[in-house]
Structure formats: structure tokens, C-alpha cells
């Protein structure tokens with residue numbers, strides 16, 4: 001469900017991109033994020049998300065660590081150069097110190113499930129402000 | 135002067151698959167994160183690992199390759215982490231591990247799916263601390279700065295489900311995942327690859343390079359290439375060694391390329407005598423996945439878990455595909471040419487050496503009806 005027409009910006013008002021291969025998780029997060037007033041673009045597979053990120057520069061991406069055969073962190077490596085201002089939230093079902101460290105090194109926020117909604121909201125609001133030069 | 139390993143590595147191909155792989159290699163090279171490379175045997179996993187290293191910021195450092203298959207635990211651990219003198223019988227002196235030998239470089243752990251449960255734990259710990267401790271060393275930990283690239287032709291999620299591979303280790307290794315598709319999924323690269331290797335080997339063996347006939351090309355394009363690019367490379371070399379003359383015709387190609395029609399079961403259906411699922415599974419592993427007779431059939435037979443009739447059937451299947459040529463059968467079942475005698479000796483000992491004559495009457499698709507020549511024939 002890549003939405004070619006979705007505005008892809010880093011000016012703070014673009015959609016929040018959510019990537020999770022677990023449909024129920026994806027739906028739940030999408031619903032909450034929409035409830036907070038953000039537009040969303042969702043992907044259920046690594047490949048689709050990757051195709052989207054090949055041309056988009058979203059403000060925020062929420063990505064699950066587990067994406068079928070892939071690790072969500074790979075999406076960060078893939079699009080970091082093209083889209084350095086994107087804020088990444090990495091969500092994981094288990095707290096692995098090594099993965100946490102790697103996510104942090106990439107400047108991403110590492111959150112474990114169940115999601116701390118307060119943290120998530122705060123983070124989204126912070127990134128909603130027009131990005132000052134990084 | 136030794137050739138820089140850098141210049142040896144080539145990833146040929148113009149297919150979209152190859153273009154994507156090259157893009158992924160660049161992405162992986164820039165990132166510095168751990169990479170897990172998966173794909174069938176012979177698809178070029180090691181080539182990809184080398185390219186990632188050589189294009190990365192670590193290119194000035196070393197690339198050290200460790201094959202995790204076939205080494206007993208203690209040896210693999212000492213290879214990777216080193217040991218101190220006297221830590222086990224045979225440890226006469228201190229020895230640094232390979233992880234220490236590539237400071238600011240890359241360590242390529244090949245066939246990581248073969249690691250024992252214990253070694254998986256050792257590796258997991260290393261990933262967490264970045265420190266190594268030589269076997270037998272009391273507390274001296276050394277911090278090392280290496281990048282890990284791993285490869286396997288196993289289906290790791292399946293191995294995880296079967297309890298053979300640790301999920302936490304998988305997630306740590308699988309940060310950047312590169313899946314290399316089999317050659318049959320990028321068949322359009324076959325002409326280029328075959329041309330390249332045929333030219334290379336003809337030059338190496340100083341024989342005239344034949345022109346590839348359309349019919350021969352059709353065979354190459356219709357074949358499934360279970361051993362992928364390594365197999366293609368071997369075929370090119372066998373042809374160079376045969377010095378076929380000015381034109382390469384289908385009859386010059388190894389018989390396994392001519393036998394099974396594409397998509398058809400490898401073992402001819404209706405006409406073939408029936409055989410057990412075990413035989414089917416074993417032949418598939420050898421013919422499709424490039425595993426060796428010595429690892430697939432031999433140990434099972436010796437453990438009496440395979441009947442003599444089944445072993446005979448396996449030999450029979452091989453002879454059917456090679457027109458009764460035992461030398462080709464040795465290659466077909468992925469044994470080195472040198473094993474020819476040992477293999478026949480083994481069959482004779484267990485009374486499974488079938489006379490080859492009757493297989494030569496099977497009409498082959500090779501128009502001349504010639505018995506295929508052995509691949510080991512010396513270049514004239």
C-alpha cells in the first residue's frame with residue numbers, strides 16, 4: 001500500500017510512516033497515531049517500506065525490529081544517507097542490549113513492546129515542530 | 135607480488151537482480167553494520183562479502199574468513215578467540231585468534247548456520263561485549279574492533295523453529311540482510327557469465343575458445359543450475375579441458391545439463407521404478423543443493439539407516455542421468471574427481487556396484503548418441 005501521492009517532507013507535517021509485519025500491531029499503532037492527529041502511511045513488509053523510502057523523506061518512521069526475514073534497522077541504514085533528517089523509532093518485542101545500542105548509535109529511539117504511549121506521543125510531538133537545521 | 139584480493143573479486147551480471155545486489159553492497163559497505171548473507175550454494179555469498187569489505191571504510195584493514203562448518207567446537211573457538219599455551223593438549227604456544235588478527239578490518243564467518251549451540255553462546259557474548267578472551271586465559275580480555283559479516287545457505291528461521299539456532303543470535307547477526315537469488319532466477323546473466331569463464335579457462339589451458347552454438351546456449355539457459363555460478367564455472371572449465379573445437383554444441387556439454395527437462399522432476403516420473411522418500415530426499419540434496427554423497431548418503435548407509443536396495447537405487451539414478459558413466463556420477467554427486475576409486479571401492483565392498491552397460495542404451499538427447507566423455511580428459 002505504498003502511497004505515492006502522500007506528501008513526503010521533513011518539514012514536520014508529513015505523515016508518520018509505520019512499518020510492522022504484525023497486522024494487529026500495525027493497526028493498533030496506526031489508530032493511536034491517527035487519533036493524535038497525524039497522517040499515517042503504513043507498510044506490512046520490509047520490501048514495500050524500502051521501495052517507499054527509496055524516494056520519500058518522511059519526518060518520522062516507526063519500525064518494528066522483526067520484519068519477516070529482515071531487521072528493521074536495515075531500513076535506517078538504507079535511507080539514512082538520502083534522508084538524514086528522518087527521526088526513527090525502533091520498536092522491539094524484546095529488549096536486546098546489542099540491538100538497543102545499535103539503534104541508539106544510529107540516532108534512533110529504541111522502544112520495547114508493549115509501547116509506552118506517553119513516550120511515543122512526546123517523541124512525535126517533538127518531531128512535529130518544523131525541523132531546525134540539524 | 136601477490137595479486138591484491140581486491141582485484142580478484144568480480145560480481146558479473148547485468149540483470150536487475152545483480153544491479154540490486156550491487157546497490158545493497160554499497161549500502162552495506164557505507165553502513166558498517168553486521169551483515170547476514172543468505173542464498174543457495176555457489177550463488178556468490180563470499181564474493182558479496184568480499185566486495186562489502188573492499189568498498190567499506192575498513193578496506194585498509196584485513197578481511198579474515200573463517201568457515202564454521204566441519205570444525206569441532208574447541209578448534210573453532212581457538213581459531214576465533216585464540217588460546218594460551220597449555221590450555222589444552224596440543225596448545226604449545228600462545229596463539230592469537232582470528233578476531234584479533236583483523237583490527238579495524240572485517241571477519242567473515244562462513245556457514246554460520248553450522249555452529250554448535252555452545253559456540254553460538256560464545257559468539258553471542260562476544261557480540262555483546264566486543265571483547266575476546268583466549269581459551270585458557272584467566273581474565274585478560276582484549277577489546278577488538280572488527281566488523282562481522284556472516285553467511286549461510288541454511289534457512290535460519292527454520293533452524294530456529296527446529297531449535298538448532300538461537301533466535302537472539304540471529305537477530306544480532308541479521309542487521310543487514312542480503313539474500314542472493316539463485317542463478318535460475320537471473321538466467322539472463324548466464325551468457326555473460328559463461329562467456330567470461332569460458333574465455334578465462336580457454337586462455338588458462340591454452341586452447342582455442344569455441345563459439346557457442348545457439349542450441350548449446352539454449353541448453354545453458356534451460357538448465358536449473360542447482361550449483362549456481364560455481365557449477366557454471368566448473369562446466370566452463372570442463373569444456374575448456376575437453377577442447378571441443380571451433381563450435382560448442384549441446385553434445386559437448388556435461389550430460390547432467392542435457393538430462394532432466396526443465397521443471398520436470400529430476401528423477402523421471404512414470405518410467406522410473408519407484409523408490410522411497412528417503413532416496414528421493416537424498417538425491418535431491420545432492421542434485422539440487424550440491425551436497426556431497428559422502429555427507430548425504432555415506433554416513434546414513436554406514437549407520438544402517440539406509441538399505442542396500444536404496445543405495446543401489448541411488449547409484450542407479452546417477453547412472454541413468456550420466457548414461458552409465460561412473461566418473462560423471464562422481465561429479466554429479468558432488469565428489470571430487472580424486473574420489474573415483476574410493477567411491478567404486480565403497481560400492482564394490484557393499485555389493486552395490488551396478489554394471490553400467492545397460493544404462494548406455496537409454497536414448498539420450500545428445501543427438502550423436504555418443505557416450506559423454508569424462509570431464510577429466512586432458513586437454514589435447
Ligand SMILES: Nc1ncnc2c1ncn2[C@@H]1O[C@H](COP(=O)(O)OP(=O)(O)OP(=O)(O)O)[C@@H](O)[C@H]1O
Pocket residue numbers: 144145146147173174175176177178179180181182287327363364367
Ligand atoms: N556474479 C558473479 N560473477 C562472477 N563470478 C561469480 C559471481 N558470483 C559467484 N561467482 C563465482 O562463483 C563461485 C562461487 O561463489 P561463492 O564462493 O561466493 O559462492 P557461495 O555462495 O559462497 O557458495 P557456498 O554456499 O557453496 O559457500 C566463485 O568461484 C565465484 O567467483
Ligand SMILES: [Mg+2]
Pocket residue numbers: 179180244
Ligand atoms: Mg561460500
